[in-house]
Amino acid sequence: MRGGTPLCRALGDDVSTKKATIKDVAREAKVSIASVSRVLNGLGGVTAETQDAVRKAVARLHYVPDSAARSLITGRTHTIGAVLPDLYGEFFSELIRGIDLAARARGLHLLVSSSHDGVEDAAAAVRTMRGRVDGMIILSQFVDGDFLEQNMPADLPAVLLDSPVDDPRYPSINLDNVAGAQAMVKHLLDIGHASVAFINGPAGNFDAQEREKGYRAAMRQFAPKVPLNIVAGEFTEESGYRAGRELLAQPVRPRAVFAANDMMAVGCLYAFKEAGIRVPEDIALAGFDDILIARYVTPSLSTVSVSIADLGRRALLLLTELMEGKGPIGGPHTRTLPCDVVARESCGAKGTNNVASKHPPALV
Amino acid sequence: MRGGTPLCRALGDDVSTKKATIKDVAREAKVSIASVSRVLNGLGGVTAETQDAVRKAVARLHYVPDSAARSLITGRTHTIGAVLPDLYGEFFSELIRGIDLAARARGLHLLVSSSHDGVEDAAAAVRTMRGRVDGMIILSQFVDGDFLEQNMPADLPAVLLDSPVDDPRYPSINLDNVAGAQAMVKHLLDIGHASVAFINGPAGNFDAQEREKGYRAAMRQFAPKVPLNIVAGEFTEESGYRAGRELLAQPVRPRAVFAANDMMAVGCLYAFKEAGIRVPEDIALAGFDDILIARYVTPSLSTVSVSIADLGRRALLLLTELMEGKGPIGGPHTRTLPCDVVARESCGAKGTNNVASKHPPALV
């Protein structure tokens, strides 16, 4: 269907019925296909005239090289794959944005597979990308040594995000959860809050474990006499609410609370408000992540901020190095992305940084 | 580098040095490559034995067909492209999620190009996808008839999102902005607010225009005596704040305010709070989009909600129909996605739906 004679070659024909191939260009430019290829790939060894003729023919025919044919022979796809879990809106979009921007700047395309909740899901995603990408960026709690062994096409470069895996073949970039949490706890202590409680994340979660580590380290270092006070949470707003009530029920109420993420901090805030406890006057509160709502709750939430887009950008950079065979040159296989303490109203230190307009307007 | 003899064919060799090809499978199964192809593509015309031999060989060799070679000959990539602007976090992730899930279910991959702010940017994205995708989903304020004419490879199916373009070749799916806005204004009127003002979006914005249309329609129909009251906005929180102050400065303060999006409503809310005006007691307030913060501001914001993931899912469905050559069968080229009025505290009707936990927990 749609057919049309393949012979409509009237000079300067614009309305090419079928996609032009390298042969058409060669004929049009009156040179060999080899020369066309040379010009297109900037290999040199062609006179300016030939070059010109080819370029003109290409333009006249609206020729675009077939990427499949090219891939078939070169073995490269100029595409990188991103395998991501069911990430929270902001993280997801920022991460993709960071990766995509950096990739485009290098002429790479981005193949995305998102929303993987299970190991099998993630494994399938990784496997179906085989042959379609030159490298992968993987963020998944299910990815460990075994997983990689079983699902990764041995020679495919990959960068892991936020992963505990420590394998020279698969370098990873992690948030500096430990330092971030430590800095926040130190900050709370510094501004005079004598005791700091910690609302933990889900038991098996890597970020949660690291943040807890940071809490412990800071307490050990800066308030060694003060007993640790850790309550359980699940990273959800609701679990934060429960943790808040639990904290309030303790014989001695802590002076400050550091939640392992912002959603729990928000839940916790509700619990405090409900109980008539003022924040930060009666109790200080801080979270982690700096999600958008952190600025909009009342009081605005102090938190630890991370540039997710930067994480994506750096992951792509590292991946391209890997793809170029340089290997993860110099330094350890595991790199770390710094976090910043953002002091807003809820911690009782500053009170200004309430509303920022960092985010672009909604478009839909 | 990495080399290794291509002859390590010891029976049952697992550690294939190079990727196995269809020839290897044929040899291993002692059949012709044609038979292997037939089995792999389920074309029938093969005995059970042949089939079995092939399957075993495939498994033994960990054979995976080369997608580039396949594309070269079939002309299909089993990949669809998504071209998106610099969308707000939630919209972006929900949209991708909706598209990706539906695509995966059909064995399609998703090539994403995001963050396009200019026409040239979007054009480049569309052009570089040529040949790499079987169809496209495009959301961009820059896409109009001309754009498509100039950048779309004539035979590539595409569906447009949230676009005013009305071209049978490029069906589109739009949010039902008009009906949504109309329903919200009617709701405000219904619950007793005598006058409703409207904070508009950016002048050239399609959504904004449609929402204004809805406001006008509702006022005309349900409060024909009440004068229209429209103030300018830019979809940003800050412009909402300014609009709020402008509204307060009017000789007669409106009883209710409907902002064309939630971010402006939030800004407006700050203006009201600052002026000591109570919401909803002194003035009712409503937005559009149902972004996450809408639930978390105080009072929680009444708004119009849209299932963005559903938009993505439906876009992919429509696209696959197009790709299968069915064309956008039956119905107009432009379809519409319904919106729901979500009454929370700020409009003064209900006061419960404050905190929902619809969103998954943050993972990073």
Place this chain on the structure above:
DNA sequence: ATGAAAGCGCTAACAG
């Protein structure tokens, strides 16, 4: 039911 062979559009030797 099976195999041999002809390309898909391109790159990369290898000749001239």
Place this chain on the structure above:
DNA sequence: CTGTTAGCGCTTTCAT
């Protein structure tokens, strides 16, 4: 500097 030619791995006639 340019052209000829041999495949890349696969699907698909066309014979058998």
